[in-house]
Amino acid sequence: MREGTLLMKRSVVLLALLALVVTACGSLPGLGSGLKIGMVTDIGQLEDKSFNEFSWKGVQDGARAVGGTATNIVTKDTADYKQNIQQFIDQKYDVIVTVGFLIGTDTLNAAKANPTVQFFGVDQFVADPAPANYQGLLFAENQAGYLAGIVAANITKSNKIGAVGGRSDVPPVVAYIAGYTAAAKAEKPNIQVLVNYTEDFNAPDKGEASAKTMIGQGADVIFQVAGLTGAGALRAACNAKVYGIGVDVDQYLSLPDAKACIITSAEKKLQIATAEAIKRFKDKGKQGGNFFNDAKNGGVAASEIRNLTPVPAGLQDKLNKALEDMKSGKLNPPTK
Amino acid sequence: MSGARARLGSWWRLAQLPVLAIVLALVIAAAIIIVSSAFTGTGFFPLLPLFAYGALFAGAFASDIALNNTLVAAAPLMLGGLAIGLGFKAGLFNIGVAGQFLAGAFASAVVGAALAQQPVALAVTASLLAAGAAGAALAFIPGWLKAHTGAHEVVTTIMLNNATALLLAWAVTDLVRAPVFTFPRTGEIGNSALPVLLGRNLHLGVPLALITIFAVRWLLERTTLGFEIRTVGANPNAARYAGMPPLVIVPLTMALSGLLGGLAGGIQMLGVIGFYASGISASVGFDSIAVALLGRSDPIGILFAAILFGAFRAGAPLMQITTSVPIEIIDIIQALIILFLAANLIVRRVFRLRAPGLGIEGATTVTRTWGEQVRG
Numbered sequence: 001m002r003e004g005t006l007l008m009k010r011s012v013v014l015l016a017l018l019a020l021v022v023t024a025c026g027s028l029p030g031l032g033s034g035l036k037i038g039m040v041t042d043i044g045q046l047e048d049k050s051f052n053e054f055s056w057k058g059v060q061d062g063a064r065a066v067g068g069t070a071t072n073i074v075t076k077d078t079a080d081y082k083q084n085i086q087q088f089i090d091q092k093y094d095v096i097v098t099v100g101f102l103i104g105t106d107t108l109n110a111a112k113a114n115p116t117v118q119f120f121g122v123d124q125f126v127a128d129p130a131p132a133n134y135q136g137l138l139f140a141e142n143q144a145g146y147l148a149g150i151v152a153a154n155i156t157k158s159n160k161i162g163a164v165g166g167r168s169d170v171p172p173v174v175a176y177i178a179g180y181t182a183a184a185k186a187e188k189p190n191i192q193v194l195v196n197y198t199e200d201f202n203a204p205d206k207g208e209a210s211a212k213t214m215i216g217q218g219a220d221v222i223f224q225v226a227g228l229t230g231a232g233a234l235r236a237a238c239n240a241k242v243y244g245i246g247v248d249v250d251q252y253l254s255l256p257d258a259k260a261c262i263i264t265s266a267e268k269k270l271q272i273a274t275a276e277a278i279k280r281f282k283d284k285g286k287q288g289g290n291f292f293n294d295a296k297n298g299g300v301a302a303s304e305i306r307n308l309t310p311v312p313a314g315l316q317d318k319l320n321k322a323l324e325d326m327k328s329g330k331l332n333p334p335t336k
Numbered sequence: 337m338s339g340a341r342a343r344l345g346s347w348w349r350l351a352q353l354p355v356l357a358i359v360l361a362l363v364i365a366a367a368i369i370i371v372s373s374a375f376t377g378t379g380f381f382p383l384l385p386l387f388a389y390g391a392l393f394a395g396a397f398a399s400d401i402a403l404n405n406t407l408v409a410a411a412p413l414m415l416g417g418l419a420i421g422l423g424f425k426a427g428l429f430n431i432g433v434a435g436q437f438l439a440g441a442f443a444s445a446v447v448g449a450a451l452a453q454q455p456v457a458l459a460v461t462a463s464l465l466a467a468g469a470a471g472a473a474l475a476f477i478p479g480w481l482k483a484h485t486g487a488h489e490v491v492t493t494i495m496l497n498n499a500t501a502l503l504l505a506w507a508v509t510d511l512v513r514a515p516v517f518t519f520p521r522t523g524e525i526g527n528s529a530l531p532v533l534l535g536r537n538l539h540l541g542v543p544l545a546l547i548t549i550f551a552v553r554w555l556l557e558r559t560t561l562g563f564e565i566r567t568v569g570a571n572p573n574a575a576r577y578a579g580m581p582p583l584v585i586v587p588l589t590m591a592l593s594g595l596l597g598g599l600a601g602g603i604q605m606l607g608v609i610g611f612y613a614s615g616i617s618a619s620v621g622f623d624s625i626a627v628a629l630l631g632r633s634d635p636i637g638i639l640f641a642a643i644l645f646g647a648f649r650a651g652a653p654l655m656q657i658t659t660s661v662p663i664e665i666i667d668i669i670q671a672l673i674i675l676f677l678a679a680n681l682i683v684r685r686v687f688r689l690r691a692p693g694l695g696i697e698g699a700t701t702v703t704r705t706w707g708e709q710v711r712g
């Protein structure tokens with residue numbers, strides 16, 4: 001008992017000391033002047049080799065380019081989106097970048113309530129009527145899909161390639177596959193493109209089954225546009241020792257399970273998209289509506305070619321040529 | 337005077353282990369912050385933990401906004417902690433709070449969206465009732481299985497967590513998807529949103545959770561049912577001998593526990609999130625286990641534990657912004673607290689505490705053995 005009281009006294013003193021230090025310290029001094037740019041991640045971790053990580057790299061690039069500072073808050077729970085955005089607003093940040101479509105509603109509401117702060121939403125479609133200070137950063141999926149299609153058509157030996165889609169009512173998915181199909185037909189008019197929509201983004205087993213069916217029909221390249229379902233499709237491709245093509249980010253890096261068979265990925269250049277967004281704001285002021293990142297601004301690409309030695313002659317040239325043509329507007333892959 | 341001191345002493349005897357576990361966790365996390373600072377842009381910085389904890393404290397308590405954030409984050413943890421704690425009292429380990437949380441969130445989102453245009457009182461009441469009912473119904477299943485087949489609730493509730501998450505993902509994609517959005521989610525909840533009572537976000541769920549703390553305390557300590565729950569937890573054979581039917585008490589306790597878990601999801605949905613989508617996370621369900629353990633299954637203990645964990649959640653963003661110490665350090669602190677509570681010998685050694693004499697109230701039944709049959 002006496003022992004306990006003594007300990008209690010000590011703890012109280014310790015707590016009081018701590019409180020003193022806390023009030024004395026407050027917070028670290030500011031790191032610099034210029035624009036204050038904050039990024040709120042999607043749920044998960046910052047180094048996810050996917051949307052969070054590359055958006056963040058772009059935000060840092062953008063901050064360097066405009067002489068500002070960049071900070072991030074990693075979101076741990078759906079319930080924290082609102083509070084994390086608000087935290088940056090309370091700290092008087094000038095630009096707030098949020099990542100992923102789930103955080104879109106909270107970003108929109110924050111933009112409406114804080115017209116002096118600029119908001120950018122990665123992968124968020126901003127519908128009318130939109131506030132003038134909130135811009136969705138979207139991507140030309142048809143162009144990225146087109147590049148994937150060129151690769152697929154040039155590496156297939158069976159002249160049959162496949163694509164496993166998520167839901168057919170999600171426009172970006174359809175655009176990826178439309179571009180992919182168009183490129184394949186342009187490269188090899190007699191090629192057969194097998195397309196299956198699993199109508200599901202979260203079912204690896206469905207993706208695996210769908211890819212297996214295509215491989216059974218002779219397809220030797222599988223392009224996945226189906227989230228987790230697609231991870232199953234790539235697994236099937238790897239197991240059957242045929243080629244896989246990833247989507248959105250360089251999945252050779254983000255999906256170690258499929259490392260062995262991924263040739264390339266139809267990539268959204270998130271790092272460029274967020275960096276450019278910050279520069280746009282610095283140069284031209286408030287940004288609203290939706291901004292489509294495409295070949296013109298380096299917003300889409302085929303990721304580095306992997307697992308392929310030697311890389312077929314002329315493949316890289318064909319990819320560069322297609323990128324050039326899309327840049328100049330000569331080539332417009334279909335979106336559906 | 338001496339009475340007050342005695343009361344303080346007995347309070348301290350109960351709380352010393354959790355409090356010291358927290359202190360030890362903070363000290364070790366501080367060491368981790370110092371070591372890891374060497375690998376970041378700022379460079380080795382031995383005072384960083386003071387800045388980090390300072391910002392954490394400021395973000396959780398230093399303004400009315402911060403305080404509101406803490407309470408809003410704590411409210412679902414109070415209900416979730418009570419859900420687990422109530423189960424512990426009856427010797428049941430309801431790991432299914434994560435699933436019951438999702439079920440409650442989903443039910444309140446769907447009912448809330450349907451009643452979005454109705455008067456606030458009706459819309460809010462009906463949505464919250466739906467949340468509680470969904471959680472209770474879901475938790476009744478493992479309760480019934482436990483009572484009638486001996487299926488261990490730890491196994492069945494864990495499996496139901498996954499089943500629930502996937503079932504609801506399907507439901508929101510195919511059954512109740514609101515048409516205007518680009519991704520599958522439920523509709524706007526309109527008038528079903530919990531009214532904000534204070535500041536910009538302190539919603540009705542906070543006082544509701546506080547009232548529930550005292551309601552559960554009253555239930556456990558002042559009612560026949562509470563006595564029966566505690567007796568079944570202490571010794572089901574003795575309970576049966578005394579004419580208390582475990583066959584009824586076990587499923588009933590699970591359902592009550594699920595009701596609280598569902599309500600946690602309900603207030604989080606109607607007070608904070610606003611819509612159900614298949615990607616939503618339910619970290620509350622698992623944090624609640626930590627809250628119940630830290631609070632020693634006692635409603636008042638759970639109140640303080642929930643406020644502590646809520647403070648971590650509310651303060652972490654400011655900590656990350658101002659000191660660049662990542663939010664993940666909170667996960668480490670929480671994990672260390674649980675570790676030290678489980679391996680409390682470490683805490684006793686470090687702080688030279690004697691093992692307490694075990695009174696009847698000191699004995700906490702956490703869960704009963706594998707496959708034990710409950711007979712009516």
